[in-house]
Amino acid sequence: MIKRRRFLNVATSGISGFSLAYLLGSCSEQRQQNAASNTTVISSSLSIKTKVLRMGYQSAGDLVRNRKVLEKRLEPMGIKVEWAQFVQGPQLMEGMAARRVDVGAVGETPPIFAQVAGSDLVYVVGTQRNATTGKSSVIAVPPESRLEKFEDIKGQEVYFQKGSASHYFILRALQSIGLTIKDIKIKSIPTIEARAAFLEGRIPVWMTSDPHYAIAEKMGRIRVLRDSVGLDSPGAYYIADRKFAEQNPGVLKIIIEELNNLDKWAEANRDEVAKLMISEQKLDEDVVARVMSRRTYAGRRGLSPALIAEQQRVADLFFQAGVIPKKINIEDALLAPDLYAAITPPEIMV
Incomplete structure (x- = not known):
């Protein structure tokens, strides 16, 4: 063991x-x-x-x-x-x-x-x-963030759970713009634990996925820099x-x-x-609608x-x-x- x-x-x-x-x-x-x-x-x-x-x-x-x-x-x-x-x-x-x-x-x-x-x-x-898989996983910032594009992530603190799928996502996303994992400051924390801090604007860059993404989207508290579509997972x-x-x-x-x-x-x-x-995860209907719009089976x-x-x-x-x-x-x-x-x-x- x-x-x-x-x-x-x-x-x-x-x-x-x-x-x-x-x-x-x-x-x-x-x-x-x-x-x-x-x-x-x-x-x-x-x-x-x-x-x-x-x-x-x-x-x-x-x-x-x-x-x-x-x-x-x-x-x-x-x-x-x-x-x-x-x-x-x-x-x-x-x-x-x-x-x-x-x-x-x-x-x-x-x-x-x-x-x-x-x-x-x-x-x-x-x-x-398929071609749309990955829409529900994103690298995001609060709406008021000064970061305008994904390339601005260099040198920033990025919050995600190390060893999770987000780790490969960020590695490949950085690689796609000529950066490495050493060009950011990783802060490891589970998505569900980071959500409240992000919604309050206390996390500069957050990697998340549905339904957390949809919840933040409903509240108008998230701006996406990029999703994971096309990163060959x-x-x-x-x-x-x-x-x-x-x-x-x-x-x-x-x-x-x-x-x-x-x-x-x-x-x-x-x-x-x-x-x-809605019944099992206790999610609002409009949140579920957002989740389902991005989900593929x-x-x-x-x-x-x-x-x-x-x-x-x-x-x-x-x-x-x-x-x-x-x-x-x-x-x-x-x-x-x-x-x-x-x-x-x-x-x-x-």
Whole structure:
């Protein structure tokens, strides 16, 4: 079990101050052993050994939880579904490292930081993206800010949760205008904790996403410098604890099937999705309208060689920028290809 302090050292250290160097060599060796053992995991019957599935979700809400699609499939099989809420992806990954979560949804960045910290995780399934994906994630300033364009961000304090998807967003956004992560002053704080200070004008630059973006927009307290459209993120993932995944491939198959079906339902029933946001997340109707205007349900994406290569590119960029202390291999956090083929619908293996 990875101790809490070790995970947080990696998730919040930025470009220096990592105290886990002594751990990484042994972790790399262990990951190589895990990769070798994966070839023996393949099972045509896709076994299920658990009686409880512990799902992690983030504070912005989860349609999977609200629709109870997993409960409908698993509870008749005698499997109970339990849900644990986390403020953002790094905290969810910490919970998984502490063996309090079996499966959870995060952006492209948290599993990379968790892998650096030695967490024994595996990627389960990815997310499709399209030309408009990224509209709901923004780098913003208060309306009265003197910063007029994104290039003015140089030298500014930028508030976001280190190790979250925002970390890759800011890295790529800066790179797109010829700057580096060293050209800003990072202040790490979860989005939900920073919102009140930003609305009061006490935060100069804030990285946020819906529904926080929509709430600030409704109040007239946000001006967007840029969104994350076009910054080539591979998208979000469902991640699993390796031991759970290897013992319960049948559960992973059900999760992927239900996620894929739910995306299709959500895109075809956007009004119903909006009603769930209002009732479950206690959001105002006009806030939900703003959220839904930017939200896409493009579908799931299997762990194909192309997606693995995209995620490796993200990990390599973090290493090259000095954000993580060691180059990692995404393949060390994968199940065997034959197992992915067995649990993933062929149409999403792109």
